[in-house]
Amino acid sequence: MTGPTSRRTVLTAALAAAAGAGAVSSAGPAGAAARSTAPRHGTRAGRPPVDNHFWTTRDDWRSGSGSGTRDAGGHRPGLVIGTPAGRTEYTDPHTGRTSGWEYATWTSPVHRSAVPATEMIASWNAETPPGTWTQVELCGTYTDETATPWYVMGRWAAGDGDIRRTSVDGQKDGRSSVWTDTLSVDDPAGGLRLVSYRLRLTLYRRPGSGLTPTVRRLGAMASDVPDRFTVPAATPGSAPELAVPRYSQNIHEGQYPEYDNGGEAWCSPTSSQMVIEYWGRRPTAEELAWVEPGTVDPQVCHAARFTYDYRYEGCGNWPFNAAYAATYRDMNAVVTRLGSLKDLEALVRSGIPVITSQSFLKEELTGAGYGTSGHLMAVIGFTAGGDVIANDPASPSDAAVRRVYRRREWENIWLRTKRYDANGQVRSGTGGVCYVYWPVGPSQEQHRVLESLGLL
Template structure:
């Protein structure tokens, strides 16, 4: 069994989720936020906000060292209100020095939010929500820009992963404690919305998890709230978790190494939004014949250890609940997205 490791890394004592395929570093405590170089930004309790004299400001982290990685996906939880916005940038240390600052766009709860578009150079490239490097790195640095009165940032997270290790824990044995347990997550189909619903798997999945915690947001409202103008869609991973963050949730993107690791979350009452793709015939019982990228909600496991999902591609709400073969599902999840998952829960909930 390869357990979830919650480690304290670096002088700031950041919360780190360490797996064979990835590391997720989370800064959300006052000491971690205070350790950044602050310009026009102050730490109040456990969040960054602009100083009284500033309309914009930045928080630049100290260099962060992690296991070797060639992909990075950020997360952030903020309150931007009607006029504020947040930008998250990352640079990596290469043999020749620091790379450029790569931008993940401008997030705002208001309309007009947008990723930064494709950015490519000799070190790597950003495709909407993911920085992919041409060579592995072990050190990165982030810079967060806050704009607008009242804007706050209370969490930043960074999932770093090694593409060659995506399936390192495929078939990991389970302790079976979560088998036979499913969370009663409201079932919602994306397909009942004729004006764009066919591509709303991600906001539909987020809306189901929010509803599980008593935050009842309709699917179209969630889709509007995370729409990325540059991407022209609702599938931007950090925008999805940022949307949940604007509603008071603690939300971030991670990559899990196996279904055995996912069982720790569902067994603790935390459903996960997971991303996978498949070709025709590879996922028995799926409402879609194939998909090159689909989000659904992992709600638990049946008595034999097969994953139980709320699959928003079902034709109606009553047919959303699905059970898929464990081995097939795990392989498709890990090979497609490296085990990518949204962790969304109230701030008071403890990670398993």
């Protein structure tokens, strides 16, 4: 996002004020890709700041507790509806329609995080044919052994004909809150942490249809990234530039304004589409038939429509972007945090481009030509001197998307958790948030790097 002030930008200001007052606002975030979460506090020396855990194998699915679910079978493990556990009605808050649904549930075993966390973000990879959808919930346990409510982390469908995919506002218990897609401890400076969690998956289908969603991956990233305006410089490394397609969000300005006012806010889906196509996947002509004929790069409009969060009112919901990427054949996709540029270099060097989230003033990133309260771009390589090669969708044309950014500047704006805005007010940074997409059957080196980061 590089355009006018969004509702998410307003939330950033609210959170900064709340942090100073020792409380967190319950205002509902929306807008483009900027991300504002509760303030972070330092971690103990030597403790890793991020814990990734995912359920993906048949043994993983068997380790949980299912009611009406069964193994999907086939070459790739997953969960589907077997015999429905019951029937319910759902009133879509964005259409007002009430419909009946059969459902089945699966609850994970408790995962004790290696990182007592201030934040958690769930990810899921699923197929939802028309007439089906899914809901993901998370229940965390605090350091004092009390539990959070079951928080809804997303109601999701690949399409938008049955329900409108949505985050859920207003979820809090006085100690933690859900901000669109991120569960955050309200007062991390007080020492409270989330030490474990369970995930609950509900699969829905039209009654009697025999259809089913198929969930291939479910998990979460838990983190406790230290508060910091600057980060230590990592020793420069290099990584060959990857041949990632180049798409500009700005050439779509004003198109399909029902999806976050148009392309000027589409940095997240544009970046997602670039990386999806790098892996040889793209929407079919039939899938793109809804886009106005003659539209340049219609697949970017498609990505915006099918990542759009109707509560957030934007295309920058992090797990929704990952879930969109995973709708393509044999793709895996997660939201995580990386600890340094060395981790990012390792992924890119192995052939995996990474989509990163950052916010900065115009003068903080030489050559960008803009400032932003939140923006996504795809990192596709590193120069011999260690500078960052990025496909930056905030560009005037597809040809202008490739950029080279100064390593030290880029490293700091991506990994910091605090920053100053143009008025000198303290705002949040993402602390290394990124999307990682890769296909089933990665190379040996890709497998090694992904496993080292806890992403397999």
